[in-house]
Amino acid sequence: MSELVIETERLTKIYTNSYIALNGANMAVPYGSVYGLIGPNGSGKTTTIRLLLGLHTPSAGIAQVFGEVMTPNAVHLRQRIGYLPTNPQFPADMNPITYLEFVGKLFGIPSEMRKPRLAALLRAVGLSSAGSQKIKSLSTGMKTRLGIAASLMNDPDLLIWDEPTAGLDPEGRKYTIQLIHELGRSKTIFVSSHDLGDLEKVCDYIGILSDGKLIFNGPIDNMKQFRQTNVIELEVEGDVDAFCTQLDGIEWERAPGIVRLKLAAREDLGPILLNVMTQLTKSNVKLNGLKAAREEMVDAFIRLMNEERSHGFSQILESVSGNFAARFDEPDTLVGRAYLGTADGGPTADHAADGDG
């Protein structure tokens, strides 16, 4: 068996020759991992997922699942996949029991296995009492849970969930993230979201899409190095103006009762904080509270992507000439930095030479 459950090579989708939804994505999802595909709305996440499921055909490149090329008729591959779409649509007149029964039949699960499994799944997602209700009468959260149950009906090796937390309340999001964490122990999970905060704690690997371009693909730990800013938020009262004038060499911004200090991630914070505390005392400013935060990783990546665009024309020429692999060995490029930053190599590093992100 291939060690990679999903592997794409220069996967590209152009709709009706007018809209580039995905642009040369190289992705690698190791067996048994949780892979998060992050990107804003319209960045190409759903297109990627539909290509992986064979619901769309690539304009160029290939998508491999379980070591085989996915096609619209590759049912033996889909037999091993559980798919949860964004805001799943169901046959309106069915109820959860008849729907799961229908899904079980589509997967060819024998009746003696199908019935107990659907009952167990409905119970697991908390829909036992709603089993006979028409699906159209269920809330968004309940429909998502039904979709989750349907995606598990065939006991898949690979789960592909497209924005499973979309439209859910905080409790629903927490439940879903917890479920991903638990299922990730026994299955490979490919999950998309526009919010990295949802997935940061449960993903082993991450891919970041922006405008159809995969700008990062690798272990989540490698991505953390791109966060460039620590933000320290001081809740203060007193002569704040005088205090701020003393903050030489520190980038700061003001909000009512708050001073935010922006510090480079790799700076030694000890002496800086000591200086800040000294200035607080000197300026007779009372410190009521202190919060530390780091720049969001996605923001960091979008910033880095924009930096790359500034010298991107040479990369386009590289791409056209097929010289993708070189970028992984170049410490000056985003992808190169991501991969060269891998301490232990990792499964994706082995595939780094296959192409760019």
Next chain:
Amino acid sequence: MAGQLLITLPTATAEFIPAPESLAGLLATFPIIWSTFIIIVCSGAVASEAGVIADSILSKSVTRYEYILAKFSGRLILVLGLYLIVAIPGGLLLASNADNDMTNAGAIWGIVSVAMMLLLLTSLSVGLSTLFNRTLVALMVVWFLWYVSSGLFALLQLDFLSPLHIVDTLNATLRGDYDTSDQVQIVGVFGLLSAVTITGAIAHFARKDL
């Protein structure tokens, strides 16, 4: 439809309408009147499921071929089944009338030629349903094609392809006043067009982005 049979046959007997006219009238209702119902039922076969088809069915262990063939076969069985349930008993009952001048071969050709028209209409409706994501658009296109086709084929001097022309000649056909080669041509061309439509739709659907 069964009611139609129950009304047509006693009326024909009571008013001494000859059997060929009665059966022709009965059969003609399918391509002329019931065709709208057929178009409505069949044009939504795939288009009406556009939103859920990928999520609920084709992301599972089902091939595109299985799905689309099930759609074609389901609609064909429904339409032709209902038609034959009305046409065959109607033909047999009217043929049993001692005074009728309907020939057995004529009755068979008449029933078969209308069946072939319905086969094409059903294939066209389901086939075009794979092209459009909105049922209404598919329905309007098929409806337009079906009802405009008679005039168009007349203009092109292809009367044997015109549903209205075939309906007009049903009476004579049932009496045995027909040219066998014309009947074979009708069956062959409608059968061929249906096969091309079904094959094209399957080929298109097999690669369509859902």
